[in-house]
Amino acid sequence: MRHALLRITLAIGCLCGLLLSRKLWLSSRSYPLTPVYEKLPPIPPPFDYVPFVALLLLLVIIAINSRPLVPIVAFLVVGLFLCLSDQSRLQPWFYQYAIMLAAFAFYLRNNPDEHNQRVLLNTCRLIIAASYFWSGLQKIGVGFTDRIFPSLINPYLNFVLGKVHLLPRPLILAIPLIEVGIGIGLLTRRFRNLSVVLALMTHLLILALLIPLKRNSVVWPWNIAMAAFAFILFWRASDFSMRDVLLPRKLGFQAVVMILFLIMPLLSFVNLWDSYLSASLYSGNIEAAVIDVSESAKQRLPPAIQSHVQPSRTTSKLQISPTRWSLVELNVPSYPERRIFMNVAKTICAYGQEPSDVILTIYAKPNRWNGSRATRSYQCAEL
Numbered sequence: 001m002r003h004a005l006l007r008i009t010l011a012i013g014c015l016c017g018l019l020l021s022r023k024l025w026l027s028s029r030s031y032p033l034t035p036v037y038e039k040l041p042p043i044p045p046p047f048d049y050v051p052f053v054a055l056l057l058l059l060v061i062i063a064i065n066s067r068p069l070v071p072i073v074a075f076l077v078v079g080l081f082l083c084l085s086d087q088s089r090l091q092p093w094f095y096q097y098a099i100m101l102a103a104f105a106f107y108l109r110n111n112p113d114e115h116n117q118r119v120l121l122n123t124c125r126l127i128i129a130a131s132y133f134w135s136g137l138q139k140i141g142v143g144f145t146d147r148i149f150p151s152l153i154n155p156y157l158n159f160v161l162g163k164v165h166l167l168p169r170p171l172i173l174a175i176p177l178i179e180v181g182i183g184i185g186l187l188t189r190r191f192r193n194l195s196v197v198l199a200l201m202t203h204l205l206i207l208a209l210l211i212p213l214k215r216n217s218v219v220w221p222w223n224i225a226m227a228a229f230a231f232i233l234f235w236r237a238s239d240f241s242m243r244d245v246l247l248p249r250k251l252g253f254q255a256v257v258m259i260l261f262l263i264m265p266l267l268s269f270v271n272l273w274d275s276y277l278s279a280s281l282y283s284g285n286i287e288a289a290v291i292d293v294s295e296s297a298k299q300r301l302p303p304a305i306q307s308h309v310q311p312s313r314t315t316s317k318l319q320i321s322p323t324r325w326s327l328v329e330l331n332v333p334s335y336p337e338r339r340i341f342m343n344v345a346k347t348i349c350a351y352g353q354e355p356s357d358v359i360l361t362i363y364a365k366p367n368r369w370n371g372s373r374a375t376r377s378y379q380c381a382e383l
Contacts, residue, residue, distance in 0.1 A: 002121055002232055002233065002237075003104075003108075003117050003120055003121060004066065005228075005232045006100075006121070006124060006229070006232050006233065007062065007063070007068070007104060008063050009225055009228045009229065009232065010062075010097055010100055010101060010104075010225070011059045011060070011062040011063035012059075012063060012221075012225075013093075013097060013221050013222060013224070013225030013228075014059055014093075014094070014097040014101075015056060015059040015060070015063075016221035017091075017093050017094060017097070017218055017221055017222060018052070018055055018056060018059070018094075019056070020217055020218045020220075020221070020331055021091070021218045021330055021331045021332050022052070022331075023329060023330050023331070024086075024088065024089055024091075024330040024331070024332055025048075025051070025052040025055070025082060025089065026045070026048045026049065026052060027042040027043050027044065027045055027048040027085075028045035028046075028048055029329060029330065030302065030304035030305050030308075030325075030329060031088075031325055031326055031329050031330055031344070032343055032344050032346075032347040033085060033086040033088070034086055034087045034088060034335075034339065034340050034343040034344075035084060035085050035086060035087070036084045036087060037084070040084065040085055042085060042086075043085070051078050051081065051082055052082075054074075054078050055075060055078055055079060055082075058071045058072075058074055058075040058078070059075065062075065062101070067108075067112070068104070069105055069108065069109050072101050072102075072104055072105045073105055075101065076098060076101060076102055076105065079094070079098055087335055087337075087339075087340060088326070088330070088332070088334065088335040088340060090274075090276065090277070090335065091218075091276065091332050091335075092276045092277070092279065092280075092281050093218070093219065093222040095276070095277060096127060096131065099127060099257065099260065099261075100124050100127055102253070103120055103123045103124055103127075103253055103257065104120060106252065106253040107119055107120040107123070107252075107253065108120065118239070118240070119248065119250075119252070119254065121233060121240070122240055122244050122245050122248065122254065123253060123254045123257050124229070124233060125186070125187070125233050125234065125240070125245050126245050126246070126254065126257050126258060126261060126262065127257055127261050128186070128226070128229050128230060128233060128234075129183045129184075129186045129187050129245065130183065130261040130262045130265075130279075131183070131226075131261065131279050132179050132180070132182045132183035132186070132199065133179070133180055133182075133183030133184065134183075134261075134265040134278055134279035134280075135176075135179050135183075135279040135280075135281075135283070136176040136177065136178070136179030136180035136181075136182075136183065137176070137180060138176075138265075138268075138275075138278065138279055138280040138283035138285045139175065139176035139179070139282075139283045139284065139285070140173070140176050140177075140368065141284065141285060141366070141367075141368030141369070141371075142169075142284075142366065142367075142368065142369065142370065142371040143283065143284025143285050143365075143366045143368070143371060144172070144175075144176065144282075144283055144284040144285070145169045145172040145173055146169070146371060147284050147371070148282055148283065148284040149167075149172050149175065150166060150167065150172075152209045152210075152215075152282075153167065153209065154166070155213060156209070175202075178198060178202070179202065181195070181198070182195045182198050182199050182202070185198075186199070186230070186233075186234050187242040187245055187246070188242060189238060189241065192234050192235075192237065193234075193235060193236065195230075195234070196230050196231060196234050196235045199226070199227065199230040200227050200230065200231065203223045203224070203226055203227040204227075206219075206223050207220060207223050207224070210223075216327070216331075216333070217331065218331050218332050219281070246258075246262075260277070264277065264278070265277070265278035265279060268280065271365070274335075274337055275287070275336050275337070275365075276335060276336065276337075280336075281333075284366065285365055285366070285368070286336035286365060287336050287337065287338060287341070287362060287363060287364060287365055288323065288336065288362075288363045288373075289321075289322055289323075289334075289341035289344075289345075289360060289361060289362045289363065290312075290319045290320070290321055290322075290360075290361050291319060291320040291321075291322070291344070291345050291348055291358060291359070291360050291361075292312075292317045292318070292319055292358070292359040292360075292361065293309055293317075293318045293319065293320055293348060293352075293357070293358055294318070294352070294354070294356065294357040294358070295318065296353070296354075296357065297348070297351050297352045297353070297357040297358055298318055300351040300352075301348070301351050305320075305348070308320050308321075308324065308325040308328065308329075310324075320348065322334040322340070322341055322344045323336075325344075338362055341360060341362055342360065342362075342378065342383050345358065345360035345378065345380075345383055346380070346383045349380035349383060352380055355379045355380065355381065356379070357380075358379075358380050359377055359378070359379055360377065360378045360383065361375055361376070361377045361378075362375065362376050362377075362378070363375050364376075
C-alpha cells in the first residue's frame with residue numbers, strides 16, 4: 001500500500017511541477033539552453049512540445065498503472081535527454097522525482113515481491129531523510145539567517161507590526177537545525193513520528209510564506225509532495241531500522257542513491273558538486289551573477305530579452321539578472337552554477353560590439369560566518 005501511494009504521489013507531484021514550468025522544457029524561449037555538449041542541437045519548435053507532452057502522458061500512465069515499468073523507463077529516457085539538452089532543467093525537485101522513479105524501475109522490474117517493495121521503500125526513505133539533512137546543513141550560515149529567511153518572513157512581520165522587523169539570528173538558526181534533526185529523526189524508531197510531525201509543520205510554514213505572495217509557485221507542489229512522502233514512508237513505520245536504510249545487506253540501486261544523496265552533497269561545500277543536487281534551494285549558499293549591459297547593447301537585444309534589462313539598484317548601470325530572467329520566463333530559479341551563468345552571458349555577448357558592452361560578474365558562495373563573497377568579472381572574449 002505504501003509503495004502504491006508513493007508512486008501516485010511521485011507522478012502527480014512531478015506532473016504539477018512540469019505544468020508549472022512549461023517553458024523550461026521547451027526550446028522556444030529567450031532564456032538560453034545550456035546543453036551538456038554544446039553541439040547538441042535543440043529541438044526546433046513546434047516539435048519541442050513532443051517530448052514535453054510525452055513526459056506528461058507518461059506520468060499519467062505511471063499514476064494509474066500498478067505495474068508501470070515501461071512508462072517509468074520511457075519517462076527517464078526522455079527526461080535524461082531533455083536535461084542533457086539543457087542543464088537548467090535539472091531542478092532539485094525534478095532530480096529527486098527522477099531518482100525515486102528510477103528506484104521503482106530497478107526494484108520492481110522483475111518480481112515486485114514483498115522484499116523488493118521493502119527495499120524500494122528504504123531506498124526512497126534514504127532520499128527523503130538525506131534531503132532534509134543536507135537542506136538543513138546548507139542553510140547554516142548568514143546567507144540564510146540574514147538574507148533568505150528574512151526576505152520570506154519580513155513582509156508578514158512588517159504588515160503586522162507596521163515597521164521593518166528583524167528576527168534574531170539564533171531564532172532563525174533553529175530552522176535549519178530542526179531540518180537536520182528531521183533527517184536524522186526519521187531514521188530512528190524513537191523520534192520517527194515526531195519527525196514526521198515536524199516535517200509536516202515545516203512544509204506548512206513554507207507554503208504559508210510562499211503562496212500568499214505568489215513566490216516560486218513551481219515548488220508549491222514539491223512541498224506538498226515532500227510532506228506526503230514523509231507521511232507515507234515514515235508515519236508509524238516500525239518495520240525498518242536506520243541500519244536497513246544506511247547499511248543494507250545488499251546495496252543494489254540503494255548504493256547509487258547513497259552516493260548521490262548522502263555522499264556527493266558533501267562535495268558541494270568545496271564546489272565539486274552542483275548546489276541544486278545538494279539540497280541547497282533557499283539556502284543562501286549558492287553562487288549568483290549579474291550581467292552588465294551598455295545602453296547600445298540593450299538596443300540591439302531582441303525585445304524578449306530587452307524586457308529583462310533593469311537598472312541596477314546600487315549603480316547607474318543596466319543589468320540582467322539570470323535568476324530574475326529565469327524566474328519570470330521559466331518560473332524556476334536559474335541553475336546556480338558558473339557554467340550556466342557564462343553561457344547565458346555568451347548569448348548576450350552576441351549583441352555587443354565593444355568589450356565593455358557586456359560584462360558578467362559572478363559572486364561566489366557567501367562566507368558562512370560574515371556573508372562576504374569573492375567576485376570575478378568576465379568580458380565576452382573570456383567566455
